[in-house]
Amino acid sequence: MRPTDAAPRYDRVARWLHGGIGALMIGQIAFGLALDALAPRGSPGRADVINLHKSLGVLLLALVLLRLAWRWRHPPPPWPPTMQPAAVRAATWGHRWLYALMLALPLAGWLATNLSRHGLRLFGWRIPPWGPDVPLLYQTFNALHVALAWALALTIVGHVAMGLWHGVVRRDGVLQRMLPQWPRH
Numbered sequence: 001m002r003p004t005d006a007a008p009r010y011d012r013v014a015r016w017l018h019g020g021i022g023a024l025m026i027g028q029i030a031f032g033l034a035l036d037a038l039a040p041r042g043s044p045g046r047a048d049v050i051n052l053h054k055s056l057g058v059l060l061l062a063l064v065l066l067r068l069a070w071r072w073r074h075p076p077p078p079w080p081p082t083m084q085p086a087a088v089r090a091a092t093w094g095h096r097w098l099y100a101l102m103l104a105l106p107l108a109g110w111l112a113t114n115l116s117r118h119g120l121r122l123f124g125w126r127i128p129p130w131g132p133d134v135p136l137l138y139q140t141f142n143a144l145h146v147a148l149a150w151a152l153a154l155t156i157v158g159h160v161a162m163g164l165w166h167g168v169v170r171r172d173g174v175l176q177r178m179l180p181q182w183p184r185h
């Protein structure tokens with residue numbers, strides 16, 4: 001048995017939420033960037049494609065909230081004692097920044113949508129906008145939505161790089177505790 005096999009791990013639900021949200025989030029960023037190519041502005045299919053993007057975004061927001069609630073009731077395992085306090089602080093703030101982006105990004109899109117005449121069709125269920133139609137506010141929150149999407153994309157790259165650094169260079173068990181449990185020999 002390798003020494004890291006015995007280290008405390010995230011529970012199964014936390015690991016599934018991590019993997020599922022990670023894959024969906026990367027897919028949703030790519031989907032957002034491809035919206036104009038998939039359905040150019042003014043084309044007949046535009047509304048359906050945009051509403052699918054909005055619906056997946058709301059689903060992701062719900063999943064992130066569920067994950068935060070799960071994490072609150074099931075705290076993560078302690079960091080390995082080999083990690084320096086500065087590295088622990090950097091990881092803690094990096095994860096807080098990731099959660100802040102994962103919440104703020106869909107919220108900005110949802111606010112923009114509600115400050116326009118469009119509203120939302122949530123997987124086909126029409127929800128009229130609750131706010132006034134103010135084009136300047138729509139454009140502002142939309143621009144924020146785009147900026148946050150790029151910030152999240154960059155942060156995900158950094159997050160994966162740090163995970164690999166722990167798994168391949170440091171080999172301190174930090175990566176293993178979030179990965180599926182391989183059968184032991």
Ligand code: HEM
Pocket residue numbers: 025028029030031032033034035050053054055056057058060061102105106107109110113120142145146149
């Ligand atoms: C985590 C979830 C989400 C991610 C990762 C995401 C990502 C993106 C990205 C990358 C774009 C393209 C930006 C660009 O033009 O370069 C985009 C556009 C857009 N998003 Fe999202 N989004 C999310 C959730 C939402 C939600 C919840 C809504 C609304 C309820 C929404 C509404 C929109 C709209 C309307 C556009 C198109 C804006 C336009 O060009 O007219 N998004 N999104």
